[in-house]
Amino acid sequence: xxxxxxxxxxxxxxxxxxxxxxxxxxxxxxxxxxxxxxxxxxxxxxxxxxxxxxxxxxxxxxxxxxxxxxxxxxxxxxxxxxxxxxxxxxxxxxxxxxxxxxxxxxxxxxxxxxxx
Amino acid sequence: xxxxxxxxxxxxxxxxxxxxxxxxxxxxxxxxxxxxxxxxxxxxxxxxxxxxxxxxxxxxxxxxxxxxxxxxxxxxxxxxxxxxxxxxxxxxxxxxxxxxxxxxxxxxx
Numbered sequence: 001x002x003x004x005x006x007x008x009x010x011x012x013x014x015x016x017x018x019x020x021x022x023x024x025x026x027x028x029x030x031x032x033x034x035x036x037x038x039x040x041x042x043x044x045x046x047x048x049x050x051x052x053x054x055x056x057x058x059x060x061x062x063x064x065x066x067x068x069x070x071x072x073x074x075x076x077x078x079x080x081x082x083x084x085x086x087x088x089x090x091x092x093x094x095x096x097x098x099x100x101x102x103x104x105x106x107x108x109x110x111x112x113x114x115x116x
Numbered sequence: 117x118x119x120x121x122x123x124x125x126x127x128x129x130x131x132x133x134x135x136x137x138x139x140x141x142x143x144x145x146x147x148x149x150x151x152x153x154x155x156x157x158x159x160x161x162x163x164x165x166x167x168x169x170x171x172x173x174x175x176x177x178x179x180x181x182x183x184x185x186x187x188x189x190x191x192x193x194x195x196x197x198x199x200x201x202x203x204x205x206x207x208x209x210x211x212x213x214x215x216x217x218x219x220x221x222x223x224x225x
Contacts, residue, residue, distance in 0.1 A: 031211065033213075035215075040217065041217065042202065042215040042216055042217040042218055043202065043204075043215040044215070045212050045213065045214070048211060048212065050211060056211075058212055059117075059212070059214075088157065090159065096211075103147075103164075104149065104161060104164040105149060105161070105204070105213060106161065107151075107158075107159040107160075109157070109158060110157050110158075110159075
């Protein structure tokens, strides 16, 4: 089992460029989410999804887009990158106990993004 | 949304010492987890513990939901325990897990 796989692991962008961070999980988890981690800030939730076709905003959604066309994949799109989006991005998934809570969260290895 | 506060922010231990990390949360929770981020940046699940007590080797955790706190105990610390420990929680009816800012643990030989 690969678990949660993120690509790329490192990326450098110029201001205004667009890109997609890929996230895939092979655990048949319903819940998937994206976090960003900045020094001294802990992890902050960007977007999350409780199943295919369902997405919602987290704490810091501005500048990011997501979609969930399959259970396995949850890509994060930066439409016009800004230096403030320089961060480490983590994708996570969990079994999602419908109506109860998200369940135990499992993280990918992270993607380090630098925007110049 | 729910607020999560961790203490202490930094902790330095001699190898073999014991420690207690604390997580306070502002509302009732339906999900509480502890994670360890190692020096390479990997986030590893330690405990899923919205209430009660669990143990895994030298680590154990207790959540007292009625008093809105959770504790992570590390006994006989090793240098490999170094890193940042995060607590994360979500409130009833929410699917947004909120993280604290972490406790940075350094275990010195």
